[in-house]
Structure formats: C-alpha cells, structure tokens
Amino acid sequence: MNSSRKKIFFASDAHLGARFHKDPLAVEKKLVRWLDSIKDEAMAIYFLGDMFDYWYEYKYVVPKGFTRFLGKLAELSDSGIEIHIFIGNHDIWMFDYLPNEIGAIIHRDVLTTDLLGKRFFLGHGDEVDYRSKAFRFIRALFRNKFCQWLYGGIHPRWTFGFALGWSLSSRKSGLEKENALEYKGESAEYLVLFAKDYLKTHPDINFFIFGHRHIMLDLMLSRTSRLLIAGDWMTLFSYIVWDGENLFLEQFETE
Numbered sequence: 001m002n003s004s005r006k007k008i009f010f011a012s013d014a015h016l017g018a019r020f021h022k023d024p025l026a027v028e029k030k031l032v033r034w035l036d037s038i039k040d041e042a043m044a045i046y047f048l049g050d051m052f053d054y055w056y057e058y059k060y061v062v063p064k065g066f067t068r069f070l071g072k073l074a075e076l077s078d079s080g081i082e083i084h085i086f087i088g089n090h091d092i093w094m095f096d097y098l099p100n101e102i103g104a105i106i107h108r109d110v111l112t113t114d115l116l117g118k119r120f121f122l123g124h125g126d127e128v129d130y131r132s133k134a135f136r137f138i139r140a141l142f143r144n145k146f147c148q149w150l151y152g153g154i155h156p157r158w159t160f161g162f163a164l165g166w167s168l169s170s171r172k173s174g175l176e177k178e179n180a181l182e183y184k185g186e187s188a189e190y191l192v193l194f195a196k197d198y199l200k201t202h203p204d205i206n207f208f209i210f211g212h213r214h215i216m217l218d219l220m221l222s223r224t225s226r227l228l229i230a231g232d233w234m235t236l237f238s239y240i241v242w243d244g245e246n247l248f249l250e251q252f253e254t255e
Contacts, residue, residue, distance in 0.1 A: 005043040005081065008115055010240040011051075012124065012211025014233035015090065016066050018053035021234070031233055032072045034252045042081050044115075048211035048230055049088025049124030056093040070102060077103035086111075088212065089126040116244035118206040121198070125212025125229075128194040183215055192219060195227045207247060209240060216249050 014031055021027050035045075052066065077083045083104045087094055098104040110123035186192050195208040199221060208227040216238050217229040228249060231238030237252045 005041055006116075006243060007038070007041045008044045008046070008242045009038055009042050010046045010048060010122075010209055010228075010230055010242075011233060011238075012048035012086075012230045013050045013088070013214055015050055015053040016069060018234075027233065028066065028069050030237060030252070032068045034237070034239070035072045035076060037252070039076055039079070039081065042076070044082035044084065045076070046084040046122060046209075047086065048122065048209065049086040049126075050090045050211065051085065051088070051233075052091040055091035057095045057097045062097050070098075073104065074102040086122070086124050086211075088124045112202075112205070115242060118242075118244075119204050121195075121202075121205045121208045123210055125191055125210035129190055129212075183217055186219070189213075189217075191229065192221075192227060195221055195225075199225055207242075216251075218249055 011034075014027065015021070016028055016031075017024065038045075051069075055062075073083050083102065084107060085094065085098060085104045086107045094106050099106060107122075110121065110127050112119070112121050114120070183189060191208075191210050191213065195205075198208075199205060203222075203224075205225055207225070208221075209230065210227075211230050211232070213229050214232045214234070214236070215229055216231040216236060217227065219227045221227055226247070228240055228247065230240050231249070231251075238249060239252065240247065240249055
C-alpha cells in the first residue's frame with residue numbers, strides 16, 4: 001500500500017438511483033470526483049449505508065446504473081484501498097456481487113473496531129433505532145432470509161419499479177419525516193441517546209459514527225468519547241476524516 005495513505009474516510013446516504021434526485025448523474029459524478037480527490041491519502045473508506053436508494057442482487061441480475069461509482073470503487077480497491085460498505089435500510093440486499101467484483105467488505109450490522117489507535121462504533125444508524133414498532137417490523141421482514149428468497153422469485157421488472165416507487169412515495173408522503181434535516185437535541189436525538197446509554201457499559205468507545213439521519217453532527221459525549229453523524233451525499237455532500245490524531249467533518253465543494 002502507498003505509504004502516504006494514512007487517512008480513513010467515512011460517508012453515507014448518497015441514495016444513488018433515487019427518483020427524487022433532480023440530476024442523478026450529477027450526484028454520482030460528484031461522488032466520483034470526491035473519491036478521486038482522496039485516493040492518494042486514503043487507506044480505507046467506510047460507506048455507512050444507503051449509498052444506493054435500492055439494491056437487490058438476483059443470482060444473475062444486479063441493478064443497472066452506478067457505472068462510474070462502481071468502477072471507481074474497483075479502481076481504488078485494486079490500488080490497495082480498503083472499501084467497506086454497510087447495508088442501510090434502502091440497500092439491504094447486498095450479497096456476493098460487490099465483494100466478488102470490487103473487493104468490498106460488506107457489513108450487515110454495527111461494527112466495533114480499532115482504527116489507528118482509537119475504538120470506533122460504526123453503523124448506518126437504523127440498527128439501533130428502537131422507537132417505532134412498525135419500523136422494527138419492516139426492518140426484520142426485509143432482513144429475513146425466507147422473505148428475501150420469496151422476493152427474489154418475483155421478476156426484476158416488477159421489484160425494481162415497486163421499490164423505487166415506494167422510496168419516492170415514502171419521501172413525498174412524509175413517512176421519513178423523522179429523518180428531516182434538523183437536529184432534535186441531546187434529549188430527543190435517538191442516536192445520541194443510544195450512544196450515551198451504550199457508553200455506560202462500553203466506556204472504551206472513543207467515537208460513534210453513523211449515517212441515516214442526513215444531518216451533520218459532531219457532539220462530545222464525555223471527556224473521551226464523541227458522536228458524529230456523517231450527513232449525506234444528496235444535499236450536504238459531507239464526509240468524515242480520521243488521520244489517527246484528528247477526526248472531523250468536511251463538505252466536498254467543487255465548481
């Protein structure tokens with residue numbers, strides 16, 4: 001690996017392929033430009049879920065599109081950069097295609113890991129959301145292997161249209177209003193509440209990093225622990241950088 005690559009990057013929630021993007025190709029191209037801008041200093045990149053608005057792998061069929069993004073990930077992986085992809089609540093159904101084709105490491109649940117000397121707790125964010133029974137039920141249904149097998153028996157022409165239409169309808173109807181772009185405060189933000197509670201039994205966690213909420217947040221939880229929410233690649237074009245000494249939020253701006 002290139003010895004100058006000493007940084008770890010985190011990003012989430014591009015929702016590539018979503019029908020609510022005004023210019024989906026422009027979003028993908030901007031994401032690729034960002035990847036190009038960090039490729040000489042990145043040792044690993046963690047995508048914290050919902051990079052795709054919908055992803056389902058059949059045995060011989062995967063979603064069309066995302067050519068520039070997937071090609072860039074393959075290039076970075078081939079050059080020695082670790083590519084980690086967390087499933088989100090929109091792109092749950094990743095199986096062996098991305099590991100086999102681009103060398104990505106897929107994470108299906110939260111991950112606790114040591115990175116450059118500090119302890120990290122990483123996840124999309126929906127894994128620790130226990131507020132809504134309906135949300136928990138749908139999440140369990142989508143992750144159930146038998147239900148996935150049944151769904152996989154439906155022709156892609158129906159499943160892809162259904163899933164993308166549901167995503168658009170969900171956003172328009174306000175079913176995702178709790179993911180509105182506003183910080184709810186320490187007493188109401190469920191990711192903050194989870195992290196504070198988790199610290200009671202796991203005080204060794206230095207950094208909690210999540211996506212899912214589409215907000216940029218950097219909050220001190222204790223003298224030795226912080227929580228960061230990575231924003232998104234829909235309107236904020238934000239990401240997190242860790243160099244072994246400093247952890248900070250940034251936004252990618254071009255033009």
